[in-house]
Amino acid sequence: xxxxxxxxxxxxxxxxxxxxxxxxxxxxxxxxxxxxxxxxxxxxxxxxxxxxxxxxxxxxxxxxxxxxxxxxxxxxxxxxxxxxxxxxxxxxxxxxxxxxxxxxxxxxxxxxxxxxxxxxxxxxxxxxxxxxxxxxxxxxxxxxxxxxxxxxxxxxxxxxxxxxxxxxxxxxxxxxxxxxxxxxxxxxxxxxxxxxxxxxxxxxxxxxxxxxxxxxxxxxxxxxxxxxxxxxxxxxxxxxxxxxxxxxxxxxxxxxxxxxxxxxxxxxxxxxxxxxxxxx
Amino acid sequence: xxxxxxxxxxxxxxxxxxxxxxxxxxxxxxxxxxxxxxxxxxxxxxxxxxxxxxxxxxxxxxxxxxxxxxxxxxxxxxxxxxxxxxxxxxxxxxxxxxxxxxxxxxxxxxxxxxxxxxxxxxxxxxxxxxxxxxxxxxxxxxxxxxxxxxxxxxxxxxxxxxxxxxxxxxxxxxxxxxxxxxxxxxxxxxxxxxxxxxxxxxxxxxxxxxxxxxxxxxxxxxxxxxxxxxxxxxxxxxxxxxxxxxxxxxxxxxxxxxxxxxx
Numbered sequence: 207x208x209x210x211x212x213x214x215x216x217x218x219x220x221x222x223x224x225x226x227x228x229x230x231x232x233x234x235x236x237x238x239x240x241x242x243x244x245x246x247x248x249x250x251x252x253x254x255x256x257x258x259x260x261x262x263x264x265x266x267x268x269x270x271x272x273x274x275x276x277x278x279x280x281x282x283x284x285x286x287x288x289x290x291x292x293x294x295x296x297x298x299x300x301x302x303x304x305x306x307x308x309x310x311x312x313x314x315x316x317x318x319x320x321x322x323x324x325x326x327x328x329x330x331x332x333x334x335x336x337x338x339x340x341x342x343x344x345x346x347x348x349x350x351x352x353x354x355x356x357x358x359x360x361x362x363x364x365x366x367x368x369x370x371x372x373x374x375x376x377x378x379x380x381x382x383x384x385x386x387x388x389x390x391x392x393x394x395x396x397x398x399x400x401x402x403x404x405x406x407x408x409x410x411x412x413x414x415x416x417x418x419x420x421x422x423x424x425x426x427x428x429x430x431x432x433x434x435x436x437x438x439x440x441x442x443x444x445x446x447x448x449x450x451x452x453x454x455x456x457x458x459x460x461x462x463x464x465x466x467x468x469x470x471x472x473x474x475x476x477x478x479x480x481x482x483x484x485x486x
Numbered sequence: 487x488x489x490x491x492x493x494x495x496x497x498x499x500x501x502x503x504x505x506x507x508x509x510x511x512x513x514x515x516x517x518x519x520x521x522x523x524x525x526x527x528x529x530x531x532x533x534x535x536x537x538x539x540x541x542x543x544x545x546x547x548x549x550x551x552x553x554x555x556x557x558x559x560x561x562x563x564x565x566x567x568x569x570x571x572x573x574x575x576x577x578x579x580x581x582x583x584x585x586x587x588x589x590x591x592x593x594x595x596x597x598x599x600x601x602x603x604x605x606x607x608x609x610x611x612x613x614x615x616x617x618x619x620x621x622x623x624x625x626x627x628x629x630x631x632x633x634x635x636x637x638x639x640x641x642x643x644x645x646x647x648x649x650x651x652x653x654x655x656x657x658x659x660x661x662x663x664x665x666x667x668x669x670x671x672x673x674x675x676x677x678x679x680x681x682x683x684x685x686x687x688x689x690x691x692x693x694x695x696x697x698x699x700x701x702x703x704x705x706x707x708x709x710x711x712x713x714x715x716x717x718x719x720x721x722x723x724x725x726x727x728x729x730x731x732x733x734x735x736x737x738x739x740x741x742x743x744x745x746x747x748x749x
Contacts, residue, residue, distance in 0.1 A: 294648040300641035304663045
């Protein structure tokens with residue numbers, strides 16, 4: 207702990223504009239500043255079109271920013287992708303249906319030219335981690351949606367990246383499975399010490415999972431508020447605690463934004479001032 | 487219990503079509519007998535059956551000739567289709583130029599080229615028939631494989647990019663396995679087409695040794711029952727090709743068969 211670790215994600219004034227100077231120009235993200243420290247779990251939340259998925263894809267270097275600086279693990283986002291500093295999970299589990307569960311988890315290891323024995327060993331280790339040990343030789347369609355997502359998470363973590371990028375990974379799951387998966391994710395992250403950036407449109411999910419909730423607003427996509435969530439260790443009681451609901455209310459009010467009433471974040475006030483009388 | 491249940495479901499699957507076929511043949515036989523239809527108009531199934539076994543040596547020889555032509559054309563056409571699709575999936579410009587042309591050519595009766603090809607080669611050469619089959623097979627294979635190589639799940643593409651994988655990795659780990667079901671879909675179409683093309687191409691002259699030539703010569707000799715016996719052989723040949731491609735599909739993609747069994 208002598209040399210301070212570089213921030214896992216450091217975005218300074220990052221903007222992403224699709225189709226610039228064309229009729230269909232979209233200001234997906236304007237002037238975003240975001241820092242994610244190692245070991246943190248940060249959620250990005252906001253209505254559709256707020257640029258939360260765009261921000262995640264910028265961090266993943268699946269797309270390039272139009273302007274601004276973006277560093278991941280102290281290097282460029284591109285270099286971090288080439289070094290495979292992160293694993294990624296999407297709303298669709300995105301498993302290859304022609305591969306068994308175990309061989310899906312082995313895919314990133316194959317690309318890294320691991321030997322067969324090493325891949326086998328790691329895959330079964332990961333399957334134990336997500337508690338799907340007995341499903342190694344099943345095919346994806348034989349698994350429920352929640353189980354498929356667990357395989358996707360095991361695949362994303364198989365090469366032990368320091369960061370996990372997740373794009374609404376539990377969005378397609380039913381509420382019960384979803385809560386179970388949230389608890390599983392927290393357990394896995396505390397066991398592996400993985401940093402997580404998590405995109406969601408569910409307020410309770412964001413509050414339950416995160417150290418910090420980044421609230422975003424659309425047109426143009428930007429960060430309006432960052433809500434700290436110092437709830438300590440999560441368990442089932444957390445979901446029924448007064449602080450949990452207080453934080454949910456806080457995030458909800460930040461999301462309402464323009465409807466006024468509650469306390470607006472400084473960025474939101476600024477945005478309203480720029481928007482003039484247009485309060486939609 | 488499992489095996490018994492599976493046998494019963496298999497019987498339920500193949501039983502009805504066999505019954506339908508038997509009834510149709512029975513009606514045909516009864517119709518011909520009752521109305522006293524002349525064999526040169528429509529021979530009875532029993533006559534075709536007799537003719538089939540009277541000429542079984544010759545039918546077998548002709549089937550081997552046409553079958554070889556169809557097989558050679560199928561192999562070359564499939565290989566060309568796969569290669570063409572690989573190139574087209576790699577080079578966007580080529581794809582944009584080639585795809586509409588291929589789609590248009592696919593709708594044309596390529597078999598009509600047979601007489602021209604016959605003129606290009608010696609009269610006993612099997613090459614013109616095989617060439618027709620190759621071209622007939624090429625287009626459905628090319629179009630289907632190209633679809634399989636390019637219509638890849640967007641999540642899978644992002645996933646592979648997140649792994650910083652090279653183009654060749656994306657091809658081998660994602661695009662090729664994704665195209666495999668498309669290959670067999672096109673192969674099942676192409677296998678039947680290959681037999682049709684090989685037989686019909688013989689109608690336009692050239693060597694007189696295949697099923698198509700036998701059918702035309704039997705008809706011109708008013709040996710209608712014999713002609714129909716050759717037609718039956720042609721049908722059996724087409725069915726054989728189709729079933730073989732079905733078996734290949736099962737072997738190459740066991741997970742698909744397993745999935746169909748599961749749902």
